[in-house]
Structures are given as structure tokens and as C-alpha cells.
Amino acid sequence: MGNMAETIIAANWKMHKTIGQSIEFARSLKDALSKKPVSAAIVIAPPFTSLGALKLELKDSAVLLAGQNMNAVPQGAMTGEISGEMLLDAGCKYCILGHSERRLHFGEDDRLINAKVIAALECGLKPVFCIGEKLAEREAAATLQVISRQLKEGLNKVSAGDIKKIVIAYEPVWAIGTGKTATPQQAQEVHLFIRKFLNEIYGEKEVAGVSLIYGGSVNAENIDSLMAQTEISGVLVGSASLDLASFLRIINFQ
Numbered sequence: 001m002g003n004m005a006e007t008i009i010a011a012n013w014k015m016h017k018t019i020g021q022s023i024e025f026a027r028s029l030k031d032a033l034s035k036k037p038v039s040a041a042i043v044i045a046p047p048f049t050s051l052g053a054l055k056l057e058l059k060d061s062a063v064l065l066a067g068q069n070m071n072a073v074p075q076g077a078m079t080g081e082i083s084g085e086m087l088l089d090a091g092c093k094y095c096i097l098g099h100s101e102r103r104l105h106f107g108e109d110d111r112l113i114n115a116k117v118i119a120a121l122e123c124g125l126k127p128v129f130c131i132g133e134k135l136a137e138r139e140a141a142a143t144l145q146v147i148s149r150q151l152k153e154g155l156n157k158v159s160a161g162d163i164k165k166i167v168i169a170y171e172p173v174w175a176i177g178t179g180k181t182a183t184p185q186q187a188q189e190v191h192l193f194i195r196k197f198l199n200e201i202y203g204e205k206e207v208a209g210v211s212l213i214y215g216g217s218v219n220a221e222n223i224d225s226l227m228a229q230t231e232i233s234g235v236l237v238g239s240a241s242l243d244l245a246s247f248l249r250i251i252n253f254q
């Protein structure tokens with residue numbers, strides 16, 4: 001932490017938790033926050049099926065909701081898909097886009113992710129735009145090249161006025177769900193690169209408020225050292241966000 005950007009702690013529940021389990025978690029989280037508020041923005045991305053119930057459960061709390069994905073098309077014959085408008089209607093303020101699991105298992109490429117980023121902005125959702133290199137790319141010293149391509153293509157046609165509505169999540173693919181975290185220094189280095197890259201396109205003034213968050217095996221043990229980095233303005237947490245005690249420790253980072 002250390003720049004002007006908002007601190008964001010986001011939970012990506014992926015394909016976990018029933019409606020009942022989601023409500024139980026949200027109720028306990030709300031309870032804990034009412035006793036001990038935190039200054040970071042807390043965002044939960046539950047499965048689509050839990051959104052409606054969580055909208056009701058969290059309506060008087062500061063906890064915000066996110067979709068885990070959306071279609072780029074606003075409506076139509078898209079069996080099995082969810083639009084940005086539907087996410088807004090279900091209480092979301094954010095939508096995770098370009099997650100490495102979407103890129104890997106569902107064939108999402110930079111162009112499609114860009115179409116989703118633009119569609120999210122058009123309907124008033126804030127994209128949590130995920131980028132990150134694979135292990136082979138890091139080993140081939142191609143990390144910054146991959147990050148540059150993902151930023152350039154994923155943010156194509158995003159205006160200077162819109163860049164501050166986007167949260168960028170740096171999630172090295174080799175660190176997601178593997179128990180391997182990037183060292184705070186590795187994450188800081190890539191975040192610095194991302195900020196400089198964006199500065200060149202949009203100008204420092206517009207980019208100063210963009211939150212750059214880190215994701216990849218974040219947990220109760222490593223959160224403090226990650227958040228101590230000046231360019232890390234928050235985290236996107238997968239597995240460690242499923243358990244309330246560990247998530248509470250993360251949002252109460254020191």
C-alpha cells in the first residue's frame with residue numbers, strides 16, 4: 001500500500017458454496033465487520049446462484065458483490081450465459097474478467113476479454129481485470145512481455161476517463177491454487193511495471209487512482225508482507241476466502 005488507490009480485498013469463491021452456505025458466511029462477516037470495521041473495500045464474488053440472496057443479506061453492510069464472469073453481449077440467445085445488466089440487477093458493483101481459469105478452461109482470449117471489459121464499463125460495472133503469466137513464460141523471462149500484451153489488448157479502446165473504474169488484478173498463473181505465492185518483491189516489481197505501462201497510455205493523473213491488486217495463493221500468513229508493498233493496493237483471494245476465519249485475518253491485514 002502507499003499510493004492513492006483504494007484498498008480492495010476481493011474474495012473469488014469460484015464454484016464453491018450453496019446459497020445457504022453463502023448466506024451463513026455473509027451473516028458472520030457482516031457481524032464481524034459491525035464489531036470491527038475495516039478501511040478496505042471488501043468484495044465477494046460468489047457463484048451466480050448466490051447473488052440474489054447475498055444482495056438481500058448484505059444490503060445494509062459495506063460488503064460489495066462481484067460477478068465471476070459475464071457475457072459481452074447485453075441480451076439474447078446465449079444459453080447458459082449471464083449479462084452485465086443481470087449482474088447489476090443481482091446487486092453487483094464489480095465483475096471479475098479474464099481470470100486465468102476462464103482463459104484456460106473456456107478458451108477466453110485477449111480480444112474476448114476486451115469485449116467484456118468494454119461491455120462491463122458500458123453498463124456501469126467495474127471490471128476486475130485479471131492478467132498474469134504462466135510458469136513457462138516466467139521461466140523464459142517473458143513475464144513483462146505477456147503482461148504488456150494482456151494490458152494492451154485487454155484494455156483496447158478503454159478511455160482515459162474509464163481507466164480509473166477498472167481494478168487490475170495481477171495473478172501469476174503459477175501461483176493460483178498452487179500454494180506458491182509470488183514473493184512480495186516479485187509482485188511489487190510487476191505492479192510497478194503495470195503502473196508505468198498505464199501511465200504512458202493514460203497519464204499519471206488518471207492512473208493514480210487505479211487499484212492494482214495481487215492474487216495467487218494469498219493467505220492469512222502472507223497477507224501482511226504482500227500489503228506492505230507500496231504498489232500492492234489489495235488482493236484477490238481464492239481458496240483462503242472460503243473459510244471465514246482466514247478471510248477475516250486477511251481483511252484485518254497489518
Ligand code: PEP
Nearest residue numbers: 176177215216217238239
Ligand atoms: C484466484 O483464483 O483468483 C486465486 C487467486 O486463487 P487462490 O487464492 O486459491 O490461489
